[in-house]
Amino acid sequence: MSLWKKMVTALRGGASEVGEAIVDAQALRILDQEIRDADASMLAARNQLIQIKAKHKLSLQRVEEHDKNIANWEQKALAAMNKGEEALALECAEKVAELTALRDQEKLAADQFGVHVAKLTAQVIKAESQIKGLRQQTDMAKARDSVQKAQINAAAATGGANGRLETAVGSLARIKQRQDEQDARLEAADELTEAANGGDLERRLQDAGIGSKTGGAADVLARLKAQSQSGNSGQ
Numbered sequence: 001m002s003l004w005k006k007m008v009t010a011l012r013g014g015a016s017e018v019g020e021a022i023v024d025a026q027a028l029r030i031l032d033q034e035i036r037d038a039d040a041s042m043l044a045a046r047n048q049l050i051q052i053k054a055k056h057k058l059s060l061q062r063v064e065e066h067d068k069n070i071a072n073w074e075q076k077a078l079a080a081m082n083k084g085e086e087a088l089a090l091e092c093a094e095k096v097a098e099l100t101a102l103r104d105q106e107k108l109a110a111d112q113f114g115v116h117v118a119k120l121t122a123q124v125i126k127a128e129s130q131i132k133g134l135r136q137q138t139d140m141a142k143a144r145d146s147v148q149k150a151q152i153n154a155a156a157a158t159g160g161a162n163g164r165l166e167t168a169v170g171s172l173a174r175i176k177q178r179q180d181e182q183d184a185r186l187e188a189a190d191e192l193t194e195a196a197n198g199g200d201l202e203r204r205l206q207d208a209g210i211g212s213k214t215g216g217a218a219d220v221l222a223r224l225k226a227q228s229q230s231g232n233s234g235q
Contacts, residue, residue: 028145031138038131042124049120056113063110066103070096 077092 028138028142031141035131035135035138038127038134042127042131045120045124045127049117049124052113052116052120056110056117059106059110059113062106063103066099066106070099070103073099 073092073096077089077096080086080089080092
């Protein structure tokens with residue numbers, strides 16, 4: 001495949017994916033419109049059914065009228081024959097034959113209308129049931145979609161809160177570490193200052209038992225007594 005054909009194919013694939021994404025995002029809205037279209041078609045089907053039922057009813061009425069007229073002309077034909085009016089009886093018989101042909105044609109039309117009425121009625125009932133079920137499933141799908149959106153929002157909010165909590169814990173740990181480092185630096189600075197003033201050396205000598213320590217009250221009293229005794233002996 002040439003580079004140009006590959007590019008065209010890639011563009012077609014991208015357009016298809018975009019189209020599918022749009023359809024998926026508007027799925028419930030599209031489904032609502034499809035149900036409305038089905039309702040409109042169902043209304044047209046009901047109107048057609050009403051018209052066919054009306055024609056069926058009129059056709060049955062014409063068949064009934066033909067039967068009455070046929071019976072009437074048959075009675076007239078019999079009456080003419082009884083009176084010996086063969087010519088009149090023949091004319092009445094011809095009228096009966098004509099009406100019988102019309103009655104048979106009308107009866108055939110009525111039967112056909114009856115078949116269409118039964119078939120269309122069954123189709124309308126089935127379609128109405130399907131639309132009703134589809135509408136119920138659509139309502140459930142809408143409810144489920146609302147629940148899922150609420151769950152997604154809740155999960156996003158919880159995730160954000162957890163993320164902020166983790167950030168706060170990390171910040172607190174960094175603060176404690178910085179404070180520990182600052183304490184260590186202050187202690188080191190105090191040690192260096194003490195060493196520079198000689199205090200560190202005196203402390204280490206005292207710890208080793210070397211050098212004088214600042215005496216307490218008992219040491220001071222002992223020193224004063226020693227001085228007093230020395231002065232008395234000199235006198």
